[in-house]
Amino acid sequence: MEKKKVVEIKSICMNYHTLKGETEAIKDVNLDIYKGEIVTLVGPSGCGKSTLLSIIAGLIKPTKGEVLINGKKATKTASDIGYMFQRDHLFEWRNILQNVLIGLEIQGKVNEDNLKYAEELLETYGLGEFKNSFPRQLSGGMRQRVALIRTLVIKPDLLLLDEPFSALDYQTRLAIADEIGIILKKEKKTALMVTHDIAEAISMADRVVVLTKRPGTIKDIIPIKLSCPEDIRTPMKCREAPEFRHYFNKIWKELDVHV
């Protein structure tokens, strides 16, 4: 059965211009992302991963090519994309609920239904009692969870995650990656995530896309099929799967890291 395409990335090229010259950041990237799929993007630093996300979000215009979201061209004002950053970027002067509602506020969609949905999400993911607290009172992991709910609340068709865990310490990072992986699957979200962490990429993804170094192009797309010990596939459990090590080695080789 042919699944529905949420994102179609069509021969994207991106050049940066400075007075010193021109840098080719991305060269001819083609990628389709299907509904309900989590795709992770790995590649050497500076290969244009974040640039690609910004292009998909419609924040910057590519030099060549186009991105279609649900068959429509991506624009800045499209409200069907949620973007999650490295840091949570919660606003210190707003309480948790107000932080979660910022997207709806901007889109003029604060109504009873959405408010209820926001409170439900907070409740479901263990933040209900903190809705009147301020960001400074929450731990790093909880803050990142609030940031995810802030993007979920606008009901985006596509979630873009730009190294969302890299600002957290290692233990929190493992725990929150697990949680967010579960949340994404449970809410049946389509997501594209950039990461540096190969293990994280494999454990969370349905497919891993490996980019080459600058100018970034797609080197390989690896579908991940793990025989998880239980039916419920969580990122943590995935790390125990026997195939995990095999994928890890494969991606490591593809990344072709030289120090």
Added chain:
Amino acid sequence: MYKNISTEHEEYIKKVKKRKKAIFITQILILVIWLVLWEILARFGRVDTFLTSYPSEIWKLFLNYTKNGGLFYHVGISVFETVIGFLAGTILGVIIAIILWWSDFLAKVLDPYLVVLNSLPKTALAPIVILWVGAGYSGIIVTAITVSIVITIMNVYIGFTNVDEDKIRLLQTFGATKLQILKKVVLPSNIPTIISTLKVNIGLSWVGVIVGEFLVSKAGIGYLIVYGGQVFKLDLVMMSVFILAIISAIMYQLIALLENKYMKWQQQ
């Protein structure tokens, strides 16, 4: 707090409180000793009272001025000019900073002019301002504005441009307009900057008002100081300076109170 505190902790608190008290008492003592010394030296003719006056005489003059209401009149005028100049300078400064933030081109174009204006002692402009605007209250208020507005523009604009780029991008991914970005992130995240600008501006506005009053006024604290100086009534000059010090300190404290309130609200 905890009901049962250990004696060790109790002692610690005692020590901190004791130290605080000692600092306060010393501060008061310095003031008292200075005033007493001044009075004694004047009485015994060790300092020239024609040049320095002395506390009891200043106090007598103060009572006189309060009795006939003249003091309140002069203080009222100066406070009025300062408050208006302070508010106008701050509000206009913030508005101009918003315009500069809005148009990067304009900000780049005006940058060298702002730098020059900022390094220029604004009091040098006072005679020109008064000639242009007029010698009444308006001239003095505009002088006060010129003193505080440039630094307000620069500080607030820098605060605006220092807002985390990713916070703005976050709002853009929700489809925010520039006005929404201004209202939802740029202004609220700069409230501490604006409050600290207020603290600077209250002092600067006083500079503008006093200089303006030196030049043209017929009333106000600056007028009293100049008048007293011209007729060699040093007790009048001293009294005016004391009052000026007290009032500007009160105004500064009011702003500090506002800042405290805001910080407390943030940390609740």
